[in-house]
Amino acid sequence: MIKEYPHVETEQRGPVLIIRLANEKASNSLTREMRMSLRDIVREIEDDHTVRAVYLTAKGKNFCAGGDLRMLTDANEPWPVHRRFRHAASLFPPLMKLNRPVVCGVRGVAIGGGMGLALMTDLVIVGESAKFSAGFFRLGAVPDCLTLYTLPRTIGLSRTRNFIYTNGSWNAQEIVDNGLALKVVPDDQVDAEGIAMAEKLAAGPAEVMGVAKQLLLKSFESSLDELMDYEGFGQVLAMSSVEFREGLQALVEKRPSDPMGAAAAVPYNDGLPSAGGGKG
Missing domain, CATH: 3.90.226.10 (2-enoyl-CoA Hydratase; Chain A, domain 1)
Incomplete structure (x- = not known):
């Protein structure tokens, strides 16, 4: 449409x-x-x-x-x-x-x-x-x-x-x-x-790509140590994502990865619960 x-x-x-x-x-x-x-x-x-x-x-x-x-x-x-x-x-x-x-x-x-x-x-x-x-x-x-x-x-x-x-x-x-x-x-x-x-x-791992984009935009004005920290914080998020877990499991099982399918299988939580306590 x-x-x-x-x-x-x-x-x-x-x-x-x-x-x-x-x-x-x-x-x-x-x-x-x-x-x-x-x-x-x-x-x-x-x-x-x-x-x-x-x-x-x-x-x-x-x-x-x-x-x-x-x-x-x-x-x-x-x-x-x-x-x-x-x-x-x-x-x-x-x-x-x-x-x-x-x-x-x-x-x-x-x-x-x-x-x-x-x-x-x-x-x-x-x-x-x-x-x-x-x-x-x-x-x-x-x-x-x-x-x-x-x-x-x-x-x-x-x-x-x-x-x-x-x-x-x-x-x-x-x-x-x-x-x-x-x-x-x-x-x-x-x-x-x-x-x-x-x-x-x-x-692919679209949400993880979004995190990587934020780090790329900081690359020119950040010091070596700052960017090392940013990479670490970003990796904490990436490796806790369903997209990473799916990618890792697919690698272990020697099969194609399906990050989009893995993400769709998990109830989405936008971090902003409604007044009734439901998930966004």
Whole structure:
């Protein structure tokens, strides 16, 4: 069943939630409506344990053209910009820290903030028409949508400077060669590949992957000792999970592991018991 939000559509296929940017006439630019919808969807995912992985893509020939031109024209005074970024803080970091694996499928252009949106996900699959473009300095804007966080961590500071200062663009193969995407496929196979990857991740230890994601996001700013501690705390959680126990038992019994099935067989407890004492 497809659920429609302003400028976004969602569809759940088993354990995978598909999110499609759906404002084709504006090349899926990040309108107010789209931002609000994405924030609400991320919040819903956080509370829905039936979603074990996410696939983010877009309708039409382009993934996302970045900032909405009308918004940039009508709301560029200090306080509107401040408020917009306060709202962005309620969307972009939670998306990047979402404790489920997120796969992104990109066709056509991902410009500026559109590229930033793609880079907030865990794995990216690009179609042959895909193009990542900086575009910020062409407009006279500072790179945003967490681009200054994700790009240096992925490709290094020097290559980030080269890319953004020259208003660079990368085609699909260059995106892969720079380590920003997993593979290039024909445009008409992007969704099939992306959904298959999301399904594969959903069938694995998805909740443990969510813990690992939190640690990865701390890796650059943490000391050696701090990260050692984080790994230890994370492993305590991982090894107490039904996903780990299933994986270990499957290894001992020399059979395929089924973390998703093992997790489904255990009553879910969200840690927030209702007033009646029931489990969430």
